[in-house]
Structures are given as structure tokens and as C-alpha cells.
């Protein structure tokens with residue numbers, strides 16, 4: 001079993017990385033950042049997202065483990081003072097894994113070029129300078145003409161990220177669903193949108209067909225692509241998944257509670 005380490009530049013993350021390298025060396029654990037079986041990320045959710053995109057071609061064979069050096073993250077459930085326990089878990093690894101759904105995004109540009117992306121959290125299409133007008137199709141049927149700042153399509157694990165700030169629901173990652181959430185829709189007597197987040201079934205798909213414009217902003221997780229002339233975008237649940245090494249059970253709703261509610265209920 002070969003281990004890769006992917007750390008952010010933060011001083012504490014680099015320190016934890018050095019400590020892990022020493023422990024691996026002492027225990028003859030093989031390190032390989034080129035062709036790893038397990039990738040340990042050290043930092044925050046952003047670091048895990050970067051590692052995911054770095055190793056995106058090898059998702060089927062890699063299991064991720066997230067160590068956080070800041071506050072508890074959604075993909076990073078090992079504290080940086082638990083690395084001794086992590087090393088013991090790695091030494092007794094028997095391939096245990098948990099996997100989560102990913103979002104498949106196909107963008108067709110007005111020059112007919114086609115690009116594919118695979119998002120772990122979400123993809124958004126936005127227009128900054130003027131209203132984004134976009135026809136929204138669900139499963140090939142025209143559903144509505146959206147006007148506003150943009151639209152966000154998220155995965156279940158991404159439902160606690162940008163989607164949550166947009167008022168979207170939190171979806172348990174055992175459900176293979178996509179969520180469509182609006183970003184500042186225009187609603188009045190003339191223009192109407194559903195104005196509620198929608199949960200899309202795994203056998204359905206979402207298509208956005210924007211009106212004319214060459215100034216769309218497309219985001220895929222932390223990456224942004226500016227000034228794009230988008231003809232249409234298709235979103236569906238990917239056949240690929242992301243795998244995490246499951247050395248201990250961190251129940252999803254407990255994680256949501258720890259991140260957003262805490263134990264202090266006030267008076």
C-alpha cells in the first residue's frame with residue numbers, strides 16, 4: 001500500500017506533514033505521491049478539494065483521508081493531534097472505504113467545444129454584470145426560464161457548502177441525488193421561478209440553456225472559469241465516486257451538528 005501526502009502551505013500543515021513522513025519512514029510505510037493508493041490531505045476542506053482535482057484521473061483506485069489543521073471540516077475528520085492513531089489505522093488497513101456521489105458536468109460552448117468536469121461539491125453558472133437568463137430543463141423537459149444572478153448544482157456532500165448558504169437542503173450522502181439552488185432569482189408579476197431548491201433523482205438530469213452572452217462565470221468547486229460563452233450545460237450524477245478510507249465511523253448528522261450547531265444551546 002502506497003501513501004501520498006497532500007498538504008497546504010500553512011505552517012502547521014507542513015509540520016504535520018513532516019511528522020507523518022518521519023513516522024512512515026520509521027515503520028517502513030511506502031510513500032508515493034505519483035501513484036498512491038491512499039492520499040492523506042493536511043489542511044482544510046479546500047485542501048481536500050485540491051487533492052481530489054489533482055488525483056481526479058485515478059479516483060477509482062485512491063482512498064482519501066483528511067486531516068484538518070484548522071477547524072473541523074466536512075471532508076477532514078482527523079485532528080492533527082491524532083496522527084499516531086491514524087498511523088496505527090493505516091498499518092491495520094484492510095481496504096475499508098466509504099464512497100460519495102460526484103457531479104458530472106458537460107459544458108458545450110458556443111464555438112461547439114465541449115468540456116467535461118467532475119465536481120465534488122458543486123458547479124455554478126453565474127453572470128455578474130447583468131441578469132442571467134437561462135432556460136432550465138429537468139430530464140429534457142423545459143421547467144422554467146430563470147432570471148437572476150445564477151444557479152448552483154450540488155452533490156450531497158456539497159450540500160453543506162455553497163448550497164447551504166443559498167438556502168438549499170442538506171442531503172445525506174447515502175442518497176444519490178443532485179440539488180439545484182437559485183442564486184438571487186428575480187421574482188415579480190412578470191418573471192417567475194420556482195424559488196425553492198429542487199432535489200433531482202439519480203436517473204434525471206438538469207440542462208441549462210443560457211441566453212446570449214459571453215460573460216458567464218462557471219465554477220467547479222474551487223476553480224472558476226471567467227468570460228465563457230456557454231451554449232448549454234448538462235448536469236447528472238456521475239458513474240464515478242470518491243472513496244474515503246473508513247477507519248472509524250463519523251456519522252453524517254453528527255458532523256453536521258458539530259459544524260453548524262455545536263453543544264452550546266444557550267439558556
Ligand code: NAD
Pocket residue numbers: 044045046047049073074075121122157158159160161162163165220221222
Ligand atoms: P475555501 O477552501 O476557503 O472554503 C470555504 C469554506 O467552505 C471553508 O470554511 C470550508 O470548510 C467550507 N467547505 C468546503 N466544502 C465544504 C463542504 N462540502 N461542506 C461544508 N463546508 C465546506 O474556499 P474555496 O476553495 O474558494 O471554495 C471551496 C468551496 O467553498 C466551494 O466548493 C464552495 O462550496 C464553498 N464556498 C462557499 C461560499 C458560500 O457559502 N457563500 C462561497 C464560496 C465558496
